[in-house]
Amino acid sequence: MPREFSLLDALMPTLFLVFLASVVLQTVLDRIMGRWGVYRHVWHPPLFRVSIFFCIFSIGGLLALR
Amino acid sequence: MRGVLALKQEVAVWGETEGWRWIFVFKSALAALLAMWLSMRFQLDQPRLAMITVFIVMRPQTGMILTKSLYRIGGTVAGITASFLLVTLFAQEPVLFLLGLALWVGLCTVGAAFYRDFKSYGCVLAGYSAALAGLQAVPQPHEFFSLAVTRLSEVALGVLCAGVVSDIIFPRRLSDQITTNVQNRYGQFMTFVRSSLSGTATPTELSAMQMRMADNVIALESIRNAAFLEDPEVRSRDLKLRRLNSEFMAASTTFYSFHQLLKRLKKNATPAGEVLSDIYDSLGQVLETTGASPRSSDTARVAARRIAAFRAVLARKVKQAKADVPTLSDAQNRVDFDTAIELLRRFLHELHGYTTTYATLSAREQGPKPPDDITFATYTDPVAALLAGVKAFVSILLIGAFWIASAWPYGASALSFAAVASALFGSVPDQYRGVRHMTIGHGSGYVVAIFFAYLIMPSLDGFALLSAALLPLLMIGSYIITCPRWIAIGTGYVVFFCAMLSPANPMVFNPLGVVNEGTAALLGTVISGLVFMTLVPATGAWFKRRMAGQIRGLVVMACFDPLPGLLNRFEGGTYDLLHKLGSTRHLADDQNQRLVAWIFTVREIGRAVIHVREDAAMVQMPHLLSYRVLGSIRSTARLFRSLSAHHREETLDSVTIAMNAIRREMGLDSRTPHDKEILRRLLSSLHLIRTALLDDETVLAATSGLPNQTTEEIVHAA
Numbered sequence: 001m002p003r004e005f006s007l008l009d010a011l012m013p014t015l016f017l018v019f020l021a022s023v024v025l026q027t028v029l030d031r032i033m034g035r036w037g038v039y040r041h042v043w044h045p046p047l048f049r050v051s052i053f054f055c056i057f058s059i060g061g062l063l064a065l066r
Numbered sequence: 067m068r069g070v071l072a073l074k075q076e077v078a079v080w081g082e083t084e085g086w087r088w089i090f091v092f093k094s095a096l097a098a099l100l101a102m103w104l105s106m107r108f109q110l111d112q113p114r115l116a117m118i119t120v121f122i123v124m125r126p127q128t129g130m131i132l133t134k135s136l137y138r139i140g141g142t143v144a145g146i147t148a149s150f151l152l153v154t155l156f157a158q159e160p161v162l163f164l165l166g167l168a169l170w171v172g173l174c175t176v177g178a179a180f181y182r183d184f185k186s187y188g189c190v191l192a193g194y195s196a197a198l199a200g201l202q203a204v205p206q207p208h209e210f211f212s213l214a215v216t217r218l219s220e221v222a223l224g225v226l227c228a229g230v231v232s233d234i235i236f237p238r239r240l241s242d243q244i245t246t247n248v249q250n251r252y253g254q255f256m257t258f259v260r261s262s263l264s265g266t267a268t269p270t271e272l273s274a275m276q277m278r279m280a281d282n283v284i285a286l287e288s289i290r291n292a293a294f295l296e297d298p299e300v301r302s303r304d305l306k307l308r309r310l311n312s313e314f315m316a317a318s319t320t321f322y323s324f325h326q327l328l329k330r331l332k333k334n335a336t337p338a339g340e341v342l343s344d345i346y347d348s349l350g351q352v353l354e355t356t357g358a359s360p361r362s363s364d365t366a367r368v369a370a371r372r373i374a375a376f377r378a379v380l381a382r383k384v385k386q387a388k389a390d391v392p393t394l395s396d397a398q399n400r401v402d403f404d405t406a407i408e409l410l411r412r413f414l415h416e417l418h419g420y421t422t423t424y425a426t427l428s429a430r431e432q433g434p435k436p437p438d439d440i441t442f443a444t445y446t447d448p449v450a451a452l453l454a455g456v457k458a459f460v461s462i463l464l465i466g467a468f469w470i471a472s473a474w475p476y477g478a479s480a481l482s483f484a485a486v487a488s489a490l491f492g493s494v495p496d497q498y499r500g501v502r503h504m505t506i507g508h509g510s511g512y513v514v515a516i517f518f519a520y521l522i523m524p525s526l527d528g529f530a531l532l533s534a535a536l537l538p539l540l541m542i543g544s545y546i547i548t549c550p551r552w553i554a555i556g557t558g559y560v561v562f563f564c565a566m567l568s569p570a571n572p573m574v575f576n577p578l579g580v581v582n583e584g585t586a587a588l589l590g591t592v593i594s595g596l597v598f599m600t601l602v603p604a605t606g607a608w609f610k611r612r613m614a615g616q617i618r619g620l621v622v623m624a625c626f627d628p629l630p631g632l633l634n635r636f637e638g639g640t641y642d643l644l645h646k647l648g649s650t651r652h653l654a655d656d657q658n659q660r661l662v663a664w665i666f667t668v669r670e671i672g673r674a675v676i677h678v679r680e681d682a683a684m685v686q687m688p689h690l691l692s693y694r695v696l697g698s699i700r701s702t703a704r705l706f707r708s709l710s711a712h713h714r715e716e717t718l719d720s721v722t723i724a725m726n727a728i729r730r731e732m733g734l735d736s737r738t739p740h741d742k743e744i745l746r747r748l749l750s751s752l753h754l755i756r757t758a759l760l761d762d763e764t765v766l767a768a769t770s771g772l773p774n775q776t777t778e779e780i781v782h783a784a
Binding site: 047 | 211230234
C-alpha cells in the first residue's frame, strides 16, 4: 500500500484512513461489549478500551503498511 | 496503633475533600506536558496551542471522554474550514476579511451561549480556531493549507491528550458521580419535605434548599448526557435516570403546591386546615422514619413500601375526618379539603414512584417504558444568546478597525484573544463575573509569563528542565480551576501563561516579543470584556424584565402547547430557569428574589393548568362545559401574558364559572363513577388555580393587586 494518498490533490497519510476505520470498529466493539456486560469483569474499563483501540490501530497500521 | 488508625482516617477524609483536586491538578499538568512533548516530537510549530487546548478542555466536574472529544475536533474542523473560506475569498481585502471573521466568531458565540456542555465547547473551539488559523494565514495565503493542517493537528492533539489522560489515570467515574448525585438529592428532598412539614425551617432556608435541588437536577442531566456517550453501563440505565429526574420534579412541584395550599388554609383558619394538620403530621412521622437518607436500595425499598402503606391509611383518615367534622360538608370547605387531599394523594403517588425508581436504580432491568417521551427540555433564551453573538461581533469589529486604522503590528494577537474571550464569555452563565475573572486570570498569567521569560527561561536547557520548571506554574492554574467559583481565573491564567511563553522546538528566546504580544492579547480580552459588560449587560434591567416575561411565558406554554410530554418540558423549563438564577451573582438581591418567587408561582399554576388540560381530555364533556374550562385556561394565559388587576379578576371569574359548571355536571345521574372521579380531579385543579390567584402574599398579587396600576408599571416592577 502507498504511504500517502491524494485527497483532492492534498497528500494524506494512509494511516489516517486506518485511524478512522479503527475508530469506527472500536465504537462498534464498545457497544457490543457494553451490552454484553464485558466491562463489569474488567479492572479498569477506560484503560481497557484505549488498549483495545491501540491494538486495533496497530494491527491495522502494520497490515496496511506491510 | 491508634495513631496509625487516626492517620488512616485523616488520609481518607483528605482523599475525599482534597484528593481529587490534586489528582486533577497532576492529570492536567501531565496532559499539558504530554501535549507539548508530542507536538515537539511531531515538529508542529506551535506546541502552545496544544497546551492551551488541554487547559480549555480539561474540567474537573465532569468525566472527560474520548467521544466527547469528537465534538471538539468537529468544532475545530468547522472553524478551520470557515477560516479557509475567508482566506480564499478575502485574503486581499482586510475589511471584508475582518467582517467575515467577526461574523463567524459572533455565530460561534451564539452557539456557545445557546448550547451547553460539550456542544457549547465545540462552538467555542470553532470560533477560536478560525481566528487563530485565519489571522496567521493572512500574511502568507499560499501557506494556508499547511498552516491549517498544523493548527488542526495541534488542537486535535491537545484534545486527544486531555481525553486520554483524564480517561485513563484515576478517572472519576461518571457512574459514581451519578450515584452520589442521586443519593444526595434523595436525602435533600426528604429533609426538605420533613422540615417544611414540621415548620422548623424559615422560608429562606426552604428556598435555598430548592435552589440546591435545582442545581442538582441540572447537574444530573448534564452528567447523564455526557455519560450516555461514554459509559455503556450508564447507557443501559439511561431511561431510569431520566425517569428519576422527571419523577423527582413532579413530586417536588406537587409538594410545593400542597404546602402552599395548606399555608393558605391555615392562614384563613378554615376548618379544612385544622383537619389537614393532623393528617399532615402523620405523614411527617412516616417520612421521619424512612427519611434518614436510605443509601442502599434495600432501605429505599422499605421506604417505598411504607409510603404505599400510608396511602391506605390516608384513605381511612379522610373518611373518618369527613364523618367527624360536620363543617366539611359545606361546599367551600369541602372543595378546600378535597383539593388538599387530591394533592396529597398525588404527592404520595409520585413520591412512591420516585422512591421505587431510586430503589431499583442499580438493578439491571429497565422497567416498563413510560408512555410519554421523557426528555428533559432545557430552556435557553435565544435572544440572550443572539445578544452574546452581537457583542462578540462588535468587539471583533472594534479591534479590527483599530488594527487597520493604526497598522498595529500585534493586532492579530489582540484579535485572536478577543475571539477566544468572547466565545468563553458567551458560554458562562454569569457574564459579568466571567469577564472580571478572565481579566484577572489573564493579567496574572501575563505577569508570571514575563517573570518566567526573563528570569527562568534563559537558564533552562532541554525538555526535562523546561517541563520541571513549567510544572509548578501549571499546577497552580489547575488547582485554581478545581474551585468552581474561580474556574475563569484559573483557565485565564494558565491559557495566557502558555500562550505568552510559547515553548517551541527549537526554543525561541524573545522576551520583548512576550511583552508586546502579551499587552496586545490582554488588550484584546479587556476590550471584548468591556463590550460584554457595557452593551446591554446581562445583569441589566432589560434582561430582568425579559426573564420575568420568560418565566411567565411558561404558563402560556402550559396553556397552549400540545399535551404529549408537556409536563416534562414545563418542569424542565422551570428547573432550568431556577438553576440559571441560582448561578448568577446576586441571588440575595431583591429583583432576583422576585424572579425566584415568580418561578414558584408559575410552577404551581402552570402545573395545575396542565392537569386541568389532561383531565379535560380524558372525559367526555358537553359542549358548554368544555367551553367554560377552555375559557378559564385562555384567561389564565391572558393574565400571564399581560399582568393587570383586570385580567386577574377576569381569570378568577372564569375559573369560578368553570368550577360551578363542573359541580352542576357532577350532580347529573347520567355520569359514571369514573367520570365523576375525573371531574372531581378537574375541580380540585381549578380550585388550586383559584386559591393561588386569590392569595395576596404571592408575587402575582403584589404585581397585579392594585386595580389602578397600569401594565407599564407592572412590567417595571417585575
